[in-house]
Amino acid sequence: MREIASLFPGGGSAVFAVLAQVLWLLQIALIIHVYRTGRPYWWILGLLMAPLLGGLAYFFIELLPGLKSPRGFFYALKPKKWRIADPREELAESETVVNRISLAEQLYDAGEIKEAHEVAAGCLKGVFKNDPRTMVDVARYSLALADYSGAYAL
Numbered sequence: 001m002r003e004i005a006s007l008f009p010g011g012g013s014a015v016f017a018v019l020a021q022v023l024w025l026l027q028i029a030l031i032i033h034v035y036r037t038g039r040p041y042w043w044i045l046g047l048l049m050a051p052l053l054g055g056l057a058y059f060f061i062e063l064l065p066g067l068k069s070p071r072g073f074f075y076a077l078k079p080k081k082w083r084i085a086d087p088r089e090e091l092a093e094s095e096t097v098v099n100r101i102s103l104a105e106q107l108y109d110a111g112e113i114k115e116a117h118e119v120a121a122g123c124l125k126g127v128f129k130n131d132p133r134t135m136v137d138v139a140r141y142s143l144a145l146a147d148y149s150g151a152y153a154l
Contacts, residue, residue: 027051030058080110097123101137108141117141 027047034043039062046054087103100123107116120138128134135154142151 023051023055027055030055033063034058084110091119097128097131097134101134104137104141108144113141113144117145 031044031047033039034041034047043054043058043062047058048054084103084106087099087106091099091103100119104116104120107113107119117138120134120141123131123134124138139151139154142148142154
């Protein structure tokens with residue numbers, strides 16, 4: 001370690017000490033994340049045995065795909081207006097049940113429950129009139145509006 005530290009002009013022992021502490025805290029945070037999210041516990045063993053390599057593997061295999069998903073970390077940074085505008089544009093381009101339900105979910109998350117119910121209720125026609133998944137979504141919005149008889153009918 002001293003040989004590597006001698007390569008730095010002012011002595012790198014302080015730099016390595018800080019880096020080691022940061023990596024240790026990151027390792028503990030990843031172990032807590034494994035435990036709290038219910039991922040396989042062998043990740044903990046990998047993080048303990050090879051902290052740097054295990055941490056990188058855990059990040060790229062388990063965490064990165066979740067960050068890229070539509071409901072990942074970066075998605076939460078988007079303003080609510082933009083999160084509603086995207087599905088609204090998709091629905092204008094192609095009026096499908098999937099696009100309607102997607103818009104209704106975004107409206108519901110933004111607190112616009114009545115509009116979410118109206119958008120989702122538009123799905124209950126044609127082939128999807130008796131579709132169980134669509135009926136559950138519409139019933140959920142009916143319950144949120146305290147329309148218990150409507151939700152029970154669905």
